[in-house]
Amino acid sequence: MLDIDKLSLNIPDTTKPRVVIIGGGFGGINVAQRLKGKDFQVVMLDRQNYHGFWPLLYQVATAGLEPDSIAEPLRKMFGSDKFDDFHFRLVKVNSVNPIAKTVHTLVGDLSYDYLVIATGTKTNYFGNEEVKKNAFPLKQVPHALNLRSHLFQCFEQASMTADPELQQSLLNFVIVGGGPTGVETAGALAEMRKHILPTDYPGVDFSRMNIFLVEGMDRVLPPMSPESSKKTLKYLQDMGIIVKLNALVEGYDGYVATIKGGEKIQTQTLVWAAGVQGALIEGLPAEAVERGRIHVNRYNQVLGFDNIFAIGDIAFMKTDKWPKGHPGVAQPAIQQGKLLSKNLKRLIKGEEMEEFEYVDKGSLAIIGRNQAVADLPGNIHLGGFFAWMTWLFVHVMALVGFRNKLVVLSNWVYRFFTYENGTRLIIRPFVRKGDKARRDFVNKYDME
Numbered sequence: 172m173l174d175i176d177k178l179s180l181n182i183p184d185t186t187k188p189r190v191v192i193i194g195g196g197f198g199g200i201n202v203a204q205r206l207k208g209k210d211f212q213v214v215m216l217d218r219q220n221y222h223g224f225w226p227l228l229y230q231v232a233t234a235g236l237e238p239d240s241i242a243e244p245l246r247k248m249f250g251s252d253k254f255d256d257f258h259f260r261l262v263k264v265n266s267v268n269p270i271a272k273t274v275h276t277l278v279g280d281l282s283y284d285y286l287v288i289a290t291g292t293k294t295n296y297f298g299n300e301e302v303k304k305n306a307f308p309l310k311q312v313p314h315a316l317n318l319r320s321h322l323f324q325c326f327e328q329a330s331m332t333a334d335p336e337l338q339q340s341l342l343n344f345v346i347v348g349g350g351p352t353g354v355e356t357a358g359a360l361a362e363m364r365k366h367i368l369p370t371d372y373p374g375v376d377f378s379r380m381n382i383f384l385v386e387g388m389d390r391v392l393p394p395m396s397p398e399s400s401k402k403t404l405k406y407l408q409d410m411g412i413i414v415k416l417n418a419l420v421e422g423y424d425g426y427v428a429t430i431k432g433g434e435k436i437q438t439q440t441l442v443w444a445a446g447v448q449g450a451l452i453e454g455l456p457a458e459a460v461e462r463g464r465i466h467v468n469r470y471n472q473v474l475g476f477d478n479i480f481a482i483g484d485i486a487f488m489k490t491d492k493w494p495k496g497h498p499g500v501a502q503p504a505i506q507q508g509k510l511l512s513k514n515l516k517r518l519i520k521g522e523e524m525e526e527f528e529y530v531d532k533g534s535l536a537i538i539g540r541n542q543a544v545a546d547l548p549g550n551i552h553l554g555g556f557f558a559w560m561t562w563l564f565v566h567v568m569a570l571v572g573f574r575n576k577l578v579v580l581s582n583w584v585y586r587f588f589t590y591e592n593g594t595r596l597i598i599r600p601f602v603r604k605g606d607k608a609r610r611d612f613v614n615k616y617d618m619e
């Protein structure tokens with residue numbers, strides 16, 4: 172038996188300033204990587220032992236990529252061959268005590284000189300408990316694997332029933348949220364319907380498979396330009412995806428999705444990609460939290476504290492150019508992480524810190540084969556093949572780890588020529604969604 176009382180964080184004492192980083196996402200790794208040297212002891216705490224490349228998570232869910240190729244072990248990134256006095260611990264941080272300057276975890280407390288909160292976001296169900304209980308979120312690797320298994324269970328079961336109503340509900344897929352994750356997931360499902368499923372399941376009539384993309388606003392990809400939204404809508408419709416705009420999902424009991432106004436869709440699969448909220452940690456005063464995120468100044472210092480910083484998705488930094496804060500994408504997290512490492516070095520030397528200024532490098536979304544949209548700096552909007560090539564290039568280059576770049580690239584080249592999605596595997600205990608077993612699975616992995 173594992174006696175948890177015998178575990179502790181076990182971090183060596185130090186005379187150097189200790190920087191504790193909560194979260195090894197885009198923000199966290201970019202601070203840590205640049206603190207290499209003799210000035211600090213760096214401790215990274217994360218509830219998962221890898222850095223996840225979330226922009227490709229939907230490809231894991233739709234059998235396009237293995238999970239290993241979008242994740243990089245944090246200990247590998249910061250091994251003792253690369254980094255002195257770096258310590259990783261696999262724990263969830265439960266709370267912070269800014270007065271005592273400690274963080275609290277299940278296996279004990281740890282003091283810090285500087286604290287960096289880079290915890291990102293979690294799924295936002297907007298208080299709808301029924302949806303939370305029955306929908307499939309897409310935010311973490313276990314979510315993607317769970318969804319992948321579920322999708323193929325639906326196809327297996329659709330091939331084993333002569334009941335038209337049941338078969339239809341197994342072949343109706345509702346994706347809520349017309350942002351990049353929703354659009355990309357819908358597109359990947361449509362590609363699978365066209366190229367793979369009819370040969371895998373010859374007894375099933377896939378002309379009956381419906382993919383609904385439900386968006387509450389009046390256009391898909393609301394954070395992108397109207398031009399890109401328009402192009403994307405056309406691409407989606409050409410692929411046979413049923414796009415419902417100005418439509419809000421009000422309920423989902425595991426079998427029927429109800430859209431505001433009364434429309435009902437029988438479905439065994441509702442993917443919830445409709446929103447996120449800050450993954451807050453208890454202990455900060457209420458004034459430090461705004462719009463569900465941590466209010467920071469231009470140096471990423473949490474309001475009211477000199478030695479606590481928040482970066483990335485969890486940080487709310489209001490500027491003239493970004494009055495609602497920066498977009499919840501990877502670039503602000505990366506750029507804030509890089510600048511914070513420089514500012515920490517300046518701080519210990521008593522020098523002035525530099526203010527953060529976000530450099531918007533544009534945004535991209537992929538819809539399907541040869542179809543993507545790109546909004547680039549200078550008001551340039553690309554669509555179709557060029558945008559698709561740009562998307563592939565940017566994503567391969569941004570992946571962490573040479574092995575991951577190689578595996579993803581070779582997977583894509585293979586798929587381009589063969590139309591194959593290689594990982595059509597059901598790997599999980601055989602549970603149907605919406606039931607207690609699935610709930611237990613979610614709770615066990617603390618996946619909310």
Ligand SMILES: Cc1cc2nc3c(=O)[nH]c(=O)nc-3n(C[C@H](O)[C@H](O)[C@H](O)COP(=O)(O)OP(=O)(O)OC[C@H]3O[C@@H](n4cnc5c(N)ncnc54)[C@H](O)[C@@H]3O)c2cc1C
Pocket residue numbers: 193194195196197198199216217218219221222223224225226227228229262263264265289290291292309310311351352450452482483484485499500501502504535
């Ligand atoms: C499905 C999906 C698709 C996306 N697609 C794109 C895209 O195409 N382009 C783009 O630019 N952005 C995309 N994003 C957004 C992008 O991934 C985020 O903006 C980015 O990850 C933010 O970085 P971060 O460091 O703030 O948080 P994250 O990268 O999310 O990292 C947070 C880390 O904190 C850890 N953590 C959280 N709470 C705790 C705790 N209490 N204790 C210990 N550890 C904790 C988590 O395990 C995680 O490792 C996507 C996000 C998702 C979920």
